[in-house]
Amino acid sequence: MEVGKEIEEKVSAHIQKGENIKLINIEYNDKLYRQIQFRRKAFGKGNYILKGIIYLSQTNDIVKDTSLLYELEKLAFHYKNIFDRDSGLAIISTYEDKGTINRYEEDFSKSIEALNSLKEEVTFDIEIIKRVIEKVIRLRKEKNNKLEELIKLEEKLKSKNYIFDEELFIKSYSIFEDVLKINFKSINCIYSIMDVYDELNKECSKKKRSIVVRFNGKMKDKFMKLDYVLSYFKKVINTYNNILNLNENNYIKLIRNKHKEIIKENLNGLRQ
Structure with a gap:
């Protein structure tokens, strides 16, 4: 949010070389407060x-x-985590429009069709893999529905001139944790078939090489989609490797504790 001249003059003595400032409006116990952030540009656009x-x-x-x-x-921390689109890290920014969801669904459906032609080549039950792929896309839609609830709350936030209060925090944080739980289910679902990825990748690559595009371009495309889905699954496992041994309750507890640590660290940066 834009910083008014009066506020800018008030904090000018605290601004160090190369820094700019950003304002967040907070209402607590029916009183208005402003968080002033002192920021320095980092590598990458808007960072x-x-x-x-x-x-x-x-x-x-x-x-x-x-x-x-x-x-x-x-x-302020949870406002940034949930609603601050400018940061590029807010969970609301992960919302996907219907066109994007439909493309994912189409890609995943094609990958399932490719799996059907591998039944005789692999040593495991293809149906298990198909169920995982179907569940992951279902969870993606479920997550998107939750994010739509946040978007409705964002409209309320706009109507209050972006003043974030305790009521909005309680409502939005509940949805935020619901999204985390859905993500966690998806991660665990993907991890459940980790043992077959290498074999499945190998057979998928062999099949792609054996298909002549001129005569069977559609089937080649299906195996390209399967290859994409498998690569995405492996990326998820590598990214979230440190939480794979947790249950849902411990995962949420880990996130909450991490947030408390960050809040305390941010307060260490107070300028008086």
Whole structure:
């Protein structure tokens, strides 16, 4: 959000060379506060590193109360995590339109058709793999439906001039954790067939090489989609390798504890 001239003058002495500032409006206990972020540009378009923060009261006084600062930073952190599209990291930014979901569904359907022609070549039950692929696309749709709920809350946030309060936090954070749980189910579903990836990849590659595009281009395309799906699955496993031994409750607990750590770290960057 744009920073007004009065606020900019108030924090100007705290701005270091190469930094710009960003404002987040927070309402806590029916009082308005502003988080001022001091940011430095990082590598990549639109990327910034948070270098420090200040909280201002409605009368532009610097907030110094420790317990109040923690509550304000908690709200600001979750606003950024859930709604701040500018950061590119907010969970709301992972929403996919219907066209994108339909393309995924089509690709996954083609990969299942390719699997059907491998029944005689592999030593495992192809039906298990098909069920996993079908479940992953179902979970993707389920996640998108949850994100649509966040988008509705985002409209409410807009109507309040982007003032993030406790009510919006409670509603949005519940949905946020629902999305995390859906993602976790998808990760575990993909991991459940990890033992067959190498064999399946090998047979998929052999089949692709043996198909003459001129005579069977459609089947070649189906195996290209299967190859894409398998590559995506392996990428998911590599990315989330550190949580594969957790159950859902422990995963959510891990996320909550990590968030608390980040909030405390951010408060270490307070500029008084």
